[in-house]
Each structure stands twice: as C-alpha cells, then as structure tokens.
Amino acid sequence: MAKKNEVRYVCSECGYVSLSPMGRCPGCGEWGTVEAEVLSVSTEGRKSGSSPLSPRSILGLKPPKRLPSGIGELDRVMGGGWVEGGVVLLGGQPGIGKSTLLLQVCGNLARSGSKVLYVSGEESASQVALRASRLGADSEGLELLCIADVEMALGSLNDHGLVVIDSVQAMKDPGEGGWPGTPSQVRATAQRCIDTAKSKGIPMVLVGHITKEGRIAGPMLLEHMVDTVLLFSGDDGSPYRTLRATKNRYGGTDEVGLFQMGERGLNPVDDPSGLYWDRGDQSVPGVALTVVMEGSRALVAEVQALAASTSFAYPRRTARGTSVNKLHLLLAVLQKRCGLTSSGLDVYVNVAGGMDLRDPGADLALALSLASSAMDRALPSDCCLLGEVGLVGEIRPVGRTGQRLREAARLGFRSAVVSAREKEEAPRGMDVMAVRSLAEAMARLGLN
Structure with a gap:
C-alpha cells in the first residue's frame, strides 16, 4: 500500500493543530510549544469487494467484569x-x-x-x-x-x-x-x-x-x-x-x-465531614454551616465571612472556596431584597478546610454568613442551612434533602432551615424551619 508523509504542527500544551509552523500557539498563547509531527497517510482506498461488517444486537450483551x-x-x-x-x-x-x-x-x-x-x-x-x-x-x-x-x-x-x-x-x-x-x-x-x-x-x-x-x-x-x-x-x-x-x-x-x-x-x-468542620460549639458572627453533596456523599461545610468597614471608594471582594461572581450576586440580593447594604464594607469569604463549593444548596449558608458578619450577630452553631437563593430572594429546594438532614442529625445538629417547598420529612429530634425567602430566613434567625 503506497504511503506519503504529511507534516502538521501540534501544540504540546493544549493540543492545537496547525498546518503551518508558528512561534506562538493561538490556542493557549504559549511560546515555543508548537512542534512538527510527521503523519503517514495511505494513498490507496479500501479494496473493492471487501466483506461488510455485521452489526450485533445489543440484547444479550453482558456488562464487563470488574x-x-x-x-x-x-x-x-x-x-x-x-x-x-x-x-x-x-x-x-x-x-x-x-x-x-x-x-x-x-x-x-x-x-x-x-x-x-x-x-x-x-x-x-x-x-x-x-x-x-x-x-x-x-x-x-x-x-x-x-x-x-x-x-x-x-x-x-x-x-x-x-x-x-x-x-x-x-x-x-x-x-x-x-x-x-x-x-x-x-x-x-x-x-x-x-x-x-x-x-x-x-x-x-x-x-x-x-x-x-x-x-x-x-x-x-x-x-x-x-x-x-x-x-x-x-x-x-x-x-x-x-x-x-x-x-x-x-x-x-x-x-x-x-x-x-x-x-x-x-x-x-x-469521616469526611470532619475535614471541613471543626465541630465548635461557640457561635461566631460570620460563620454558617451547611451540608453539600459530593457525588453520593453528604459533607458538612463551614462557610466563613468577614465584613469590615473600608475607607476606600472601591471595597474589596475576595472569595476562597466559591466564585467571586457568586459573592457579588448574593450581596446584590441582600441589598435589593433584604435592605442590607455592603457598599462601604470589604467582604471576605472562605470555605473552611479548602473545600470548593459547587453545590447550589450552599447559597443560603453563604448569604446568611454574609448577613451575620455585616450585622455582627452570630447564627446558632447547631443549625444547618440548606437552600438555593434566587435573584428575587426566594429560597429554592435542593436535591437529596433527606440525606443531607440525616447527615446533619447524625453529627448533632438540632435545627435546620430549608425551603418551604421541600417535601422531605425531618429526622426525629430535629427542628426544621421552612422559609420562603431570604428575608424570612433572616427574620427567623434574628438577623433583622
């Protein structure tokens, strides 16, 4: 079978492919990462008369052994x-x-x-x-x-x-x-x-x-x-x-x-929850607790916020463990729907233990930790906060609420705040507060 060689240029950093050499990769912007690659390409097509393949029925195929x-x-x-x-x-x-x-x-x-x-x-x-x-x-x-x-x-x-x-x-x-x-x-x-x-x-x-x-x-x-x-x-x-x-x-x-x-x-x-929660009994302003889902596992997350007055025209917004965009969004909801202004405050957010919050069910804990720090009023240390916060300030239900509440009860939480639209029953011995809005949640927890 006759073959001919063709040359293409591939970036070793991002895999960008070009037909011409270049010093800087357009894909990732790195210099000196585009290298020549020689390809052997067949000049003959498939021979005529080759037998066609016979497809198999998917029924009866067994899963692979593990x-x-x-x-x-x-x-x-x-x-x-x-x-x-x-x-x-x-x-x-x-x-x-x-x-x-x-x-x-x-x-x-x-x-x-x-x-x-x-x-x-x-x-x-x-x-x-x-x-x-x-x-x-x-x-x-x-x-x-x-x-x-x-x-x-x-x-x-x-x-x-x-x-x-x-x-x-x-x-x-x-x-x-x-x-x-x-x-x-x-x-x-x-x-x-x-x-x-x-x-x-x-x-x-x-x-x-x-x-x-x-x-x-x-x-x-x-x-x-x-x-x-x-x-x-x-x-x-x-x-x-x-x-x-x-x-x-x-x-x-x-x-x-x-x-x-x-x-x-x-x-x-x-016990993975112990990695991200110090199990402290003392209530501190700016600290809120929630339960997030990592796959099929429920983990307790401790959200910490610090709001301090600033003399600069542009206050700082810093977030670790969550996105700065999420921080800006919740501060805007707190100002528009709850009347809590933060324009004169530097705001810092940290998720303890290095956890990266991707679960929207942690929105309520993040928002209330901001409100707690800004008002210098502590949240209950035995209260778990579950809920997604919408732009109009409503509290939306989250997935696997029952599993989250059971994990919270196992670790000694005595109360929880959830969306009023939740259908899951609370574990025995846990007091669950159902709220419809972020303003209502703040009022029920004494942040008004």
Whole structure:
C-alpha cells in the first residue's frame, strides 16, 4: 500500500493543530510549544469487494467484569473497580501520591493472588522497590519492569491481572519519531497501550503528568482515547488528597474519594465531614454551616465571612472556596431584597478546610454568613442551612434533602432551615424551619 508523509504542527500544551509552523500557539498563547509531527497517510482506498461488517444486537450483551482494587474510596470513584480491557489515565501534581496509590493497589491485588506488572519509565528498580517496601506493598505477585520502551514493556505481558505504566509521557514508541513526551510519542504510546489492553482484556493504568495550568500534559486527544480519567489533587502542606473522575465510560463522574497521606501511604478518610468542620460549639458572627453533596456523599461545610468597614471608594471582594461572581450576586440580593447594604464594607469569604463549593444548596449558608458578619450577630452553631437563593430572594429546594438532614442529625445538629417547598420529612429530634425567602430566613434567625 503506497504511503506519503504529511507534516502538521501540534501544540504540546493544549493540543492545537496547525498546518503551518508558528512561534506562538493561538490556542493557549504559549511560546515555543508548537512542534512538527510527521503523519503517514495511505494513498490507496479500501479494496473493492471487501466483506461488510455485521452489526450485533445489543440484547444479550453482558456488562464487563470488574476487579476490586482493595481500596474502597478508589473503587467508588471508578464505579466498582478496574474493568477488563479498560484503560485509566491517572493525573496529578508531582509528589501528590499517584505512584504511592498505585503501588498500594498493586500490592493489594498481588496479595490476593493476581499477577501485577508495574512498568516505570522514570525511576530505577531500587527506587520503586524501596517505596513498595515502605508501603508494605512488596509481594511475590508484583512484578517490576523499569524500561522506557513501550513495545518491549507490553511484549512482556503474560497472564497479568493489572498493568501500570508510569508514566505515559516517559515512554517511547520505537515506531514513532520524536522525543518521549512529544504529542506524537504520547499519542502513539497511548494507542499501543489501549490496543494491548483491549486485545488481551487486561486493565491498564497510565500515569499522566500535569501542566502548570492543571491539565494533563500532552495532546487533548489523550483524554479522549482512554476510558476513564482520574485527577488526584491536594493543597500544599495538607496531608489530605482528593480523587475525582472527570471522565468515566463505566460509571459516573460525580463521586469524590478522600485520602490522608501518612507514613504508610494513603489511607481513606473515615469521616469526611470532619475535614471541613471543626465541630465548635461557640457561635461566631460570620460563620454558617451547611451540608453539600459530593457525588453520593453528604459533607458538612463551614462557610466563613468577614465584613469590615473600608475607607476606600472601591471595597474589596475576595472569595476562597466559591466564585467571586457568586459573592457579588448574593450581596446584590441582600441589598435589593433584604435592605442590607455592603457598599462601604470589604467582604471576605472562605470555605473552611479548602473545600470548593459547587453545590447550589450552599447559597443560603453563604448569604446568611454574609448577613451575620455585616450585622455582627452570630447564627446558632447547631443549625444547618440548606437552600438555593434566587435573584428575587426566594429560597429554592435542593436535591437529596433527606440525606443531607440525616447527615446533619447524625453529627448533632438540632435545627435546620430549608425551603418551604421541600417535601422531605425531618429526622426525629430535629427542628426544621421552612422559609420562603431570604428575608424570612433572616427574620427567623434574628438577623433583622
């Protein structure tokens, strides 16, 4: 079959493709990231007379088998465990614990009788063995291969139950030009791994590097090629780590896994609400408590607000854990619908514990924490605030209210404020106040 070579130019940061060379990428604005990529294109079409494919009925097709990892938090995020022939891309900052988590998984599977292969293209065998020994993951069933040639690494597969490639940016496909980590090499390496995993029915994990923008390095096509994309993140100086699925062909993407880094590796967090709530009994102005949903898990969130007078014409608005736009919106609702003016106040908002509030059910807690700080009146420390705030000041119901209230009752909350449109029954022993507007909620809590 005749072939000809074509050249295109791909940005290594964002995956932007161009047919002409350029110094600056139009997609991400970075300089020096657009690299040449040689493509081999067939000049012959498909031969005439080839037999057509026969489609199959979807009825009778069985779901793929899953292999538990031995870590409940990881299995819950992935939807039940590793899938036969499934390829998972795990990304995260350097030193966040990607290799630690995978070595713990490999050790669990090896001790359960599975044969596991760990391929490292960046570290030596002694480095990986030292970490495995510290984590207690060394086992006879865990095999190690330190090589950067992906063809040789995949050629050593036999009857393994799981394969880890650490990392896809460090591996090199001998059939493709360029250095490891270039877009063409990353794509070719990933394609070889995916083809091998699918043909042999072996679950495979690819470790991916993270750019300074927080996305997985390499062409954007890499995330489209794999079945599942997991992101491992955490704050500097904090022992806690968060695992999220941004793509999952075998499950949902709304689950979150929480881990704590210790001397013996990563440990699942038993009571996640304790990460974001200090369980203080003293009422302080500007502090409001709510329960948010992270996937199927209910977590208590502590919202802190500080409003201080300013002598400048343009007061400051700072938010951590929520968007500044949300802060501006709620301040406008408080001024228009509740008569609470903040034009002469610097306003700061923080969600304790580093939580990122994405749940609209936390609107009521955020709004009342602002009002509490501005009026210097404390909210009850045993009251949970649930509700979405609309532009006309109404309190809208939120999803899974019953589960949120049960979690609040379990943690010792004695009262809750919810929307009057809620249909869920309150847990026994909890006093629930149903309100229709933000002004009514403020009046019921003494903020008028």
